[in-house]
Amino acid sequence: xxxxxxxxxxxxxxxxxxxxxxxxxxxxxxxxxxxxxxxxxxxxxxxxxxxxxxxxxxxxxxxxxxxxxxxxxxxxxxxxxxxxxxxxxxxxxxxxxxxxxxxxxxxxxxxxx
Amino acid sequence: xxxxxxxxxxxxxxxxxxxxxxxxxxxxxxxxxxxxxxxxxxxxxxxxxxxxxxxxxxxxxxxxxxxxxxxxxxxxxxxxxxxxxxxxxxxxxxxxxxxxxxxxxxxxxxxx
Numbered sequence: 001x002x003x004x005x006x007x008x009x010x011x012x013x014x015x016x017x018x019x020x021x022x023x024x025x026x027x028x029x030x031x032x033x034x035x036x037x038x039x040x041x042x043x044x045x046x047x048x049x050x051x052x053x054x055x056x057x058x059x060x061x062x063x064x065x066x067x068x069x070x071x072x073x074x075x076x077x078x079x080x081x082x083x084x085x086x087x088x089x090x091x092x093x094x095x096x097x098x099x100x101x102x103x104x105x106x107x108x109x110x111x112x113x
Numbered sequence: 114x115x116x117x118x119x120x121x122x123x124x125x126x127x128x129x130x131x132x133x134x135x136x137x138x139x140x141x142x143x144x145x146x147x148x149x150x151x152x153x154x155x156x157x158x159x160x161x162x163x164x165x166x167x168x169x170x171x172x173x174x175x176x177x178x179x180x181x182x183x184x185x186x187x188x189x190x191x192x193x194x195x196x197x198x199x200x201x202x203x204x205x206x207x208x209x210x211x212x213x214x215x216x217x218x219x220x221x222x223x224x225x
Contacts, residue, residue: 004156033212042117042203042215043157056211091156101147102213104156 004105025094119216136204
């Protein structure tokens, strides 16, 4: 079956601009996660959705970052006033929640110039 | 808080040699442990996971890992390396708070 998909695969933007990153989870998965992977590092947790609600957003670095999942399926990660330090690969994962396996998408590589 | 330490940012082996990638975790509660592999410009693929059913876990592509509570370790092994195993490997822990906490990764290099 289809895996987790993310669009765009690459995004180049200028400092100060607004960006949206999209994640389509595996059909039927109730849990959705966003991670950020900087060069040479492991992924770092940003936010977790169970259904439509954000159950844990403790990893969002500041209020420029926001994510939604209005219908409990597709999710969008939104970054306002981008900074060069936001450059990273943003990974989305989905699963059935609790300690079930998280299935990752290919990521969106964000470059802020 | 839980954490993961992967010893060795790079490991080099010859094709056919034993692969050993080390992972130690810190957790105040019984953990769920995972190994993921990442090929260049791709997402993370699950190799195997430990969820307390058995201490020796077998995964895909001939990999396995053993959970040792006394050593707080979950090392990944493969008896004979293939060129196609060259990739970045990540160990991760989940203690029931949903989020995975990852190590910094180990890049496996396989030479002919």
